[in-house]
Amino acid sequence: MSRDRRGSRRASAATLPRHLYSVASMRRSDWVPPIVWMAAILALSTDAGSAEHTGGFVLPALRFIWPTATLPLLESIHAVVRKLAHVTEYAVLGSLWYRAFAVGRRPPGIAVALAFGLSVAWAGVDEAFQMLVPSRTPSILDVGIDAAGALIACIGAVDRPRLVDVMTSALLWAATVVGSVALVLNAVIGDGSGGLWVTTSAAALAVVARRRGTTG
Numbered sequence: 346m347s348r349d350r351r352g353s354r355r356a357s358a359a360t361l362p363r364h365l366y367s368v369a370s371m372r373r374s375d376w377v378p379p380i381v382w383m384a385a386i387l388a389l390s391t392d393a394g395s396a397e398h399t400g401g402f403v404l405p406a407l408r409f410i411w412p413t414a415t416l417p418l419l420e421s422i423h424a425v426v427r428k429l430a431h432v433t434e435y436a437v438l439g440s441l442w443y444r445a446f447a448v449g450r451r452p453p454g455i456a457v458a459l460a461f462g463l464s465v466a467w468a469g470v471d472e473a474f475q476m477l478v479p480s481r482t483p484s485i486l487d488v489g490i491d492a493a494g495a496l497i498a499c500i501g502a503v504d505r506p507r508l509v510d511v512m513t514s515a516l517l518w519a520a521t522v523v524g525s526v527a528l529v530l531n532a533v534i535g536d537g538s539g540g541l542w543v544t545t546s547a548a549a550l551a552v553v554a555r556r557r558g559t560t561g
Contacts, residue, residue, distance in 0.1 A: 375448050378551040379441035383467050385547030386434055390471050393543070395480040399427060402527070431487055432494035433516065439464045439495030440513040441551070443502040457499045464495035520548035 392398065400423055407419045414422075442460035447453065468491035475481035502509040524545030 374554045375445040377554040379438060379445055379463075381547050381550045381554070382434075382438050382441055385543050386438065386467065386471055387474060388543040388547075389434075390475050390481060391478055392480045395478075396423070396427065397480065399423070428487075428490055431490045432497075435464055435468060435491040435494035436498040437513055437516055438467065439498035440502055440509050443499050444510065444513075447502070447506075453503045457503060460502075461492075461495055461499045464499075465492045468492060468495075514552070517548045517552050520544055521552055524548065 388394075400420075403423050403426055404419055407414070407422055411419070439460050442463050443456050446456035446459050465488070468488045471491070472483040472485070472488055475483040498509060498513075528542065528545060
């Protein structure tokens with residue numbers, strides 16, 4: 346974006362009421378990453394993200410790492426991994442929304458409230474959507490776990506903004522690289538990839554949008 350266009354955007358935003366200023370000053374690279382990530386989260390609430398499907402690649406990986414473990418133990422670890430995934434995906438969402446609102450000139454406290462509120466609201470939509478999917482079981486506990494992940498990221502973004510930003514970028518890059526490798530391996534062995542297509546594509550788009558925002 347040229348300096349003239351950025352200056353024009355700031356000037357026009359400054360003439361708006363204070364409560365609209367953050368929206369007017371947000372660039373596409375600010376709000377695209379969280380929206381893309383929200384779409385990925387919702388896509389994973391379909392059958393593609395069910396325990397049956399994730400177990401298809403998580404359990405073999407756990408068996409490779411711990412060959413002497415019993416099946417019930419591996420299934421318990423798989424359940425924990427799924428809950429940790431909830432924390433991680435909503436920590437990323439909270440961080441992305443906080444960054445969007447903070448760049449949009451919102452004070453840190455308001456940026457946290459907006460980012461956390463949107464993340465929790467989406468967690469509720471996510472679980473409600475699962476009521477329509479026979480292979481999924483909606484849970485209020487999962488909403489709480491999601492909220493915890495978002496809250497940790499939002500609070501951390503205020504106290505340690507650089508650290509949280511780096512960790513968010515690292516998680517998105519890891520999802521992109523590891524997901525791409527897994528997609529290639531699954532294609533070679535003829536195994537279905539399910540939700541991997543969604544998360545890998547969403548992570549890659551978020552990475553590109555964030556880089557454009559940094560260099561734009």
